[in-house]
Amino acid sequence: MTDLRLVIFDVDGTLVDSQSHIAAAMAAAFEGEGLPVPPLADILGVVGLSLPVGLAQLAPDLPEPTRARMVDRYRERFFALRVGNAASPLYPGARDAVEALAAVETNLLGIATGKSRRGLDHLLEAHGLGHHFVTTQVSDNHPSKPHPAMVLAALEETGVAPDRAVMIGDTEFDIEMGRAAGVRTLGVSWGFHPRARLAAADAVIDGFDALPAALARFWDR
Structure with missing residues (x-):
């Protein structure tokens, strides 16, 4: 495909x-x-x-x-x-967004996180989401963000070209990492960095309900 x-x-x-x-x-x-x-x-x-x-x-x-x-x-x-305690909770709409994206045959989902492999595996298992992600990059194996290694590894593992990929994150480190890897970048305003620090992103959304339209604009370019 x-x-x-x-x-x-x-x-x-x-x-x-x-x-x-x-x-x-x-x-x-x-x-x-x-x-x-x-x-x-x-x-x-x-x-x-x-x-x-x-x-x-x-x-x-x-x-x-x-x-x-x-x-x-x-x-x-x-x-x-x-x-x-229970695992850190998903943000509202996160599960539905991941499941909807995974249901589309041409979509591949990945993760690039500062978490350890142990921490990520526990989180995905706790929320029952691990099977949706075909590539998961963690801090154990790569330089820290904003180095592009995690995104580059995800591209290599999936065979997807940079112009058909997007990095979604809440920090300027995510945005810088994605830009350095040559992929599109989408900031989310509900996370840990204020919106002003996401200014370099190609777009910023305020809720998961806005994700499908934002991605559609990327793919249509």
Whole structure:
């Protein structure tokens, strides 16, 4: 089939609202070292980066061994929250949007996330969505966003040309990653970065109900 299209989703802040888990895990990382917890806006501002890179931005003056302990503590806390509570909830309309896209024969769905493989697999299993995604790229195997490696790997795995692919995300890192890989970019305003930081996207939507029309405009170009 020659007209395949690839729709790549970010996860945190795009498909799922993980703000409370991220904030709690980051608080544990800082408090464990006796450090003040950064403001929530600063924490959300680095969501999308790989965890070591995000922590380096939040605490650039700390020695590397201290940040390494904080990475471990964040992960321990996040996994404890994951086990003790339900998975981070899907945003309204996310499930319907994914299922509707997957039902179209020419659509292939992918994921490019700063999550680990372990974290992503748990989330997809918890929500029963894993079977919809034919390519899933995680921070374990790639440089941090906005490096284009994850999108380039998704294109290679699916055989879809860049001009038939779109990266959907809530952060400027998602948009920069997609642009660097040569694909179209669609920002979502309900996530962790304010709309102003999504200005480089080809378009920005305010709800999943606007997704079909936005994608149709991309494909018709």
